[in-house]
Amino acid sequence: MASEETLIVDCDTGIDDALALLYLLGDPGVRIGAVTTVFGNTDPGTAALNTLRVLELVGRSDIPVAVGAEHDRRGNRHLAPDVHGADGLGNTDLPAPRTSPIAEPAAELIVRMARENPGTVHLLAVGPLTNLAAALQLEPELPRLVKHVTIMGGAMLHPGNVTPVAEANISNDPEAARIVLRAGWPVTLVPLDATMTEAITEEQRRRLAEFGSPVATFTAAILDLYLDFYARHAFGERKAACHDPLAAAIAVGDVEPLLAPVVPVDVETGDGPARGMTVADLRGQYRGFPENGAATVRVVLETDRTFGDRLVDRLCSDVPNLGAA
Amino acid sequence: MASEETLIVDCDTGIDDALALLYLLGDPGVRIGAVTTVFGNTDPGTAALNTLRVLELVGRSDIPVAVGAEHDRRGNRHLAPDVHGADGLGNTDLPAPRTSPIAEPAAELIVRMARENPGTVHLLAVGPLTNLAAALQLEPELPRLVKHVTIMGGAMLHPGNVTPVAEANISNDPEAARIVLRAGWPVTLVPLDATMTEAITEEQRRRLAEFGSPVATFTAAILDLYLDFYARHAFGERKAACHDPLAAAIAVGDVEPLLAPVVPVDVETGDGPARGMTVADLRGQYRGFPENGAATVRVVLETDRTFGDRLVDRLCSDVPNLGAA
Numbered sequence: 001m002a003s004e005e006t007l008i009v010d011c012d013t014g015i016d017d018a019l020a021l022l023y024l025l026g027d028p029g030v031r032i033g034a035v036t037t038v039f040g041n042t043d044p045g046t047a048a049l050n051t052l053r054v055l056e057l058v059g060r061s062d063i064p065v066a067v068g069a070e071h072d073r074r075g076n077r078h079l080a081p082d083v084h085g086a087d088g089l090g091n092t093d094l095p096a097p098r099t100s101p102i103a104e105p106a107a108e109l110i111v112r113m114a115r116e117n118p119g120t121v122h123l124l125a126v127g128p129l130t131n132l133a134a135a136l137q138l139e140p141e142l143p144r145l146v147k148h149v150t151i152m153g154g155a156m157l158h159p160g161n162v163t164p165v166a167e168a169n170i171s172n173d174p175e176a177a178r179i180v181l182r183a184g185w186p187v188t189l190v191p192l193d194a195t196m197t198e199a200i201t202e203e204q205r206r207r208l209a210e211f212g213s214p215v216a217t218f219t220a221a222i223l224d225l226y227l228d229f230y231a232r233h234a235f236g237e238r239k240a241a242c243h244d245p246l247a248a249a250i251a252v253g254d255v256e257p258l259l260a261p262v263v264p265v266d267v268e269t270g271d272g273p274a275r276g277m278t279v280a281d282l283r284g285q286y287r288g289f290p291e292n293g294a295a296t297v298r299v300v301l302e303t304d305r306t307f308g309d310r311l312v313d314r315l316c317s318d319v320p321n322l323g324a325a
Numbered sequence: 326m327a328s329e330e331t332l333i334v335d336c337d338t339g340i341d342d343a344l345a346l347l348y349l350l351g352d353p354g355v356r357i358g359a360v361t362t363v364f365g366n367t368d369p370g371t372a373a374l375n376t377l378r379v380l381e382l383v384g385r386s387d388i389p390v391a392v393g394a395e396h397d398r399r400g401n402r403h404l405a406p407d408v409h410g411a412d413g414l415g416n417t418d419l420p421a422p423r424t425s426p427i428a429e430p431a432a433e434l435i436v437r438m439a440r441e442n443p444g445t446v447h448l449l450a451v452g453p454l455t456n457l458a459a460a461l462q463l464e465p466e467l468p469r470l471v472k473h474v475t476i477m478g479g480a481m482l483h484p485g486n487v488t489p490v491a492e493a494n495i496s497n498d499p500e501a502a503r504i505v506l507r508a509g510w511p512v513t514l515v516p517l518d519a520t521m522t523e524a525i526t527e528e529q530r531r532r533l534a535e536f537g538s539p540v541a542t543f544t545a546a547i548l549d550l551y552l553d554f555y556a557r558h559a560f561g562e563r564k565a566a567c568h569d570p571l572a573a574a575i576a577v578g579d580v581e582p583l584l585a586p587v588v589p590v591d592v593e594t595g596d597g598p599a600r601g602m603t604v605a606d607l608r609g610q611y612r613g614f615p616e617n618g619a620a621t622v623r624v625v626l627e628t629d630r631t632f633g634d635r636l637v638d639r640l641c642s643d644v645p646n647l648g649a650a
Contacts, residue, residue, distance in 0.1 A: 157482050157483065157484070158482065159482070159606070159607045159608045159610060160608070161608070163604075164589070164604050164605060164606040164607065164608060165599075165602075165604050233608075234608075234611055234612075235611045235612070236611060236612040236613075264489070266598040267598075268593070268595070268597045268598055268599040269597060270593070270595030270596065270597040270599070271595065272593045272594060272595040272597075272599070273591040273592075273593055273604040274490075274593040274595070274597070274599035274602055274604055277490075277599055277602075279488075279489050279490050279598040279599055280489060281484070281489040282484045282489065283484045283485070283486070283489060283558075283559075285484060286559055286560045286561060287559075287560070287561040288561075
């Protein structure tokens with residue numbers, strides 16, 4: 001990752017959000033300026049507590065955590081206790097964190113940090129895009145202040161996960177997603193097309209459990225329920241998609257997509273069966289995706305399918321941050 | 326094809342509709358009871374003239390041709406002269422047919438023949454579904470009178486062709502498509518996922534031209550513009566998708582799909598970017614598509630990609646009907 005870059009991670013921690021945070025925290029070269037939370041996998045207050053737990057686990061309570069949107073732009077809230085547990089961390093029922101979130105709301109923090117660090121903030125959004133849409137409305141200049149936006153979300157030529165065609169993060173607030181994807185800033189979008197092919201398996205979970213460090217033990221524990229869910233509802237075996245960690249690895253340049261065209265992307269916000277779907281124009285697929293001057297969203301369709309091992313290697317490593325646990 | 330079956334082909338002839346008709350007419354075992362036409366590739370009157378030309382070419386003017394819907398259920402009409410030519414047959418400017426359509430409207434013909442032949446009519450629809458929707462409204466018992474419905478239409482895990490996510494036949498009348506796909510009758514849907522992988526190439530077109538029979542010469546002529554269009558807008562080389570002929574071959578049992586789950590299918594009828602999209606629930610793809618008792622639509626996702634040769638073999642054959650040309 002470019003050394004002058006500061007990440008703001010907007011997340012709904014969440015099992016795979018925790019993995020994404022730990023992946024990033026394990027790289028001493030990555031600077032996380034703040035974590036902001038949003039409803040999604042769990043409510044934003046719980047997501048903040050879970051984020052604080054993760055930061056405490058690796059001795060990084062210096063990173064501020066700000067709480068964001070409680071619900072989507074229509075006032076509805078959709079949580080996923082069946083996927084992430086009632087506590088958002090696989091029903092591991094961890095003790096409360098010792099630290100607390102800051103008082104500043106998530107969208108305001110995003111705007112303030114972008115103003116204070118023009119051209120160097122990289123927003124990594126791995127939950128519903130409600131906070132980012134709110135930040136864009138607080139500061140219309142945000143697209144020019146921010147360096148890049150990487151988003152885990154959407155489903156293109158892959159089925160959805162909450163409806164036949166919609167992925168959870170986009171589906172949870174399609175109106176916000178439309179605002180964010182139309183803002184004209186440079187976006188890298190990491191949809192299910194990529195994340196469903198980068199799996200973490202039961203075998204890898206056991207490797208984490210056996211490694212036995214606090215971080216590896218924690219991740220092995222929270223993955224248990226997650227693998228159950230994916231076995232039942234997706235893969236038919238105990239393996240799960242690396243949604244948020246893959247987006248994190250792409251954001252910091254650790255994973256170079258094999259196929260990632262820059263194409264027009266919109267979001268269906270009607271109330272029909274395609275609500276919450278990302279509509280990307282991939283009709284150029286047989287012609288190598290001819291350049292489209294107006295498009296600003298890079299859609300990651302394919303990575304090399306080896307990320308699960310790289311993620312587990314990182315979580316079992318003794319880099320300073322993770323070793324501090 | 327089951328010998329007691331009578332096909333009604335509902336089409337918007339059209340280059341690939343003509344190929345589909347000739348493919349079917351080349352099999353003495355296939356009984357075509359009637360052809361009905363609809364707007365789409367061209368207007369329904371022109372589609373009827375083109376159908377009559379095709380029938381005359383093979384000496385089958387005994388098959389009645391009935392004209393159907395001029396426009397979609399909202400009163401709009403979308404034609405495709407850029408794909409099929411101003412005349413619907415690749416701008417080949419053929420002389421007028423000697424025969425004429427019958428007076429009976431398409432939807433009424435469909436209902437009458439289904440009532441006269443309960444349980445034996447197979448509807449093969451390769452245009453917008455406006456006539457079939459109208460027939461369902463004329464005769465609510467139609468789903469119990471008809472044996473099967475095979476439809477060329479939709480795009481599932483493949484991009485659309487008239488919008489990023491919508492295929493032409495469905496997109497041309499989404500409201501009609503929704504009525505037809507929700508009618509509860511047994512449907513086989515052949516979307517772009519299958520048809521875009523079954524190509525006819527410039528080499529095959531030359532084989533037709535060199536074969537030199539009236540049918541082969543005709544098909545080589547109408548394919549010229551079609552290959553141009555596909556080279557420019559889809560494949561980047563002179564080859565075209567076998568949309569309608571593939572659906573015809575599947576309808577009569579000549580092509581056995583390799584992957585064709587029976588899954589819930591709906592149509593997006595809102596006015597957002599996904600309008601006209603077929604929304605199929607393919608989330609069971611990693612688990613072999615577990616059975617869904619409520620679903621009635623079989624979605625053909627994969628065939629063996631050898632159909633182009635089989636189509637050209639048929640068009641170059643001397644079976645009685647085609648030999649009559």
